[in-house]
Amino acid sequence: MTDATYHLNGGFKPTTKRFADLEGPDFFPTPAWATHALIDNEAFEGEIWESACGNGAMSKVLETVSRTVISSDLYDRGYGDVGIDFLDSHRSVENIVTNPPYNAAEGFVRSGVSLAKRKFALLLRLAFLEGANRARTIFSEHPPSRVWVFSERITFYPAGVSQQGSGTTAYAWFVWDRAAPSRTELKWLKPGYKGRYS
Numbered sequence: 001m002t003d004a005t006y007h008l009n010g011g012f013k014p015t016t017k018r019f020a021d022l023e024g025p026d027f028f029p030t031p032a033w034a035t036h037a038l039i040d041n042e043a044f045e046g047e048i049w050e051s052a053c054g055n056g057a058m059s060k061v062l063e064t065v066s067r068t069v070i071s072s073d074l075y076d077r078g079y080g081d082v083g084i085d086f087l088d089s090h091r092s093v094e095n096i097v098t099n100p101p102y103n104a105a106e107g108f109v110r111s112g113v114s115l116a117k118r119k120f121a122l123l124l125r126l127a128f129l130e131g132a133n134r135a136r137t138i139f140s141e142h143p144p145s146r147v148w149v150f151s152e153r154i155t156f157y158p159a160g161v162s163q164q165g166s167g168t169t170a171y172a173w174f175v176w177d178r179a180a181p182s183r184t185e186l187k188w189l190k191p192g193y194k195g196r197y198s
């Protein structure tokens with residue numbers, strides 16, 4: 001889809017922005033390589049809960065490193081347990097990893113930091129770091145332990161739509177690790193994941 005309102009350097013640009021993410025349930029499967037970038041750099045001990053699993057795109061990669069991957073979603077996307085609202089959950093597990101609906105990202109941070117006993121990892125826009133409100137709340141109360149910045153852009157498409165072009169939005173893995181000191185480390189993911197795991 002082309003968003004004609006999007007300009008860069010004065011010209012029209014095709015955009016692969018997640019164009020539905022300001023409303024609705026926001027279903028955009030994560031390309032496998034973006035999850036590989038996380039598990040290559042962060043070790044997970046024990047079970048992992050993919051708490052907004054969609055069609056299992058991320059769960060299937062997580063299953064390569066953990067024998068126990070719990071998958072659930074609020075909506076029926078054909079994978080995992082259905083009807084589980086992460087924002088209203090009290091299930092405490094070792095690790096939680098997901099790409100949340102962007103319009104509920106703050107709520108996912110709040111639930112995740114209280115429910116994960118070891119690590120909580122969220123795939124978010126890099127721009128999530130900005131904003132006075134988040135600076136006053138999330139980032140002063142619960143600063144992430146590590147922020148892994150993607151050096152390659154991720155292209156998100158709704159499930160079933162064929163992929164073309166490259167992304168225009170920068171993403172990062174935000175990791176809260178109970179075993180790490182309470183300061184944020186900024187790290188960069190090496191280029192090459194996109195080609196290696198696509």
Ligand SMILES: C[S@@+](CC[C@H](N)C(=O)[O-])C[C@H]1O[C@@H](n2cnc3c(N)ncnc32)[C@H](O)[C@@H]1O
Nearest residue numbers: 027028029030052053054057074085086099101
């Ligand atoms: C951007 S998609 C990502 C899907 C999957 N995590 C992936 O990375 O491929 C976000 C998912 O969050 C689900 N979702 C929305 N609100 C939710 C909630 N409150 N609790 C659990 N899942 C939710 C949507 O149904 C959708 O499948």
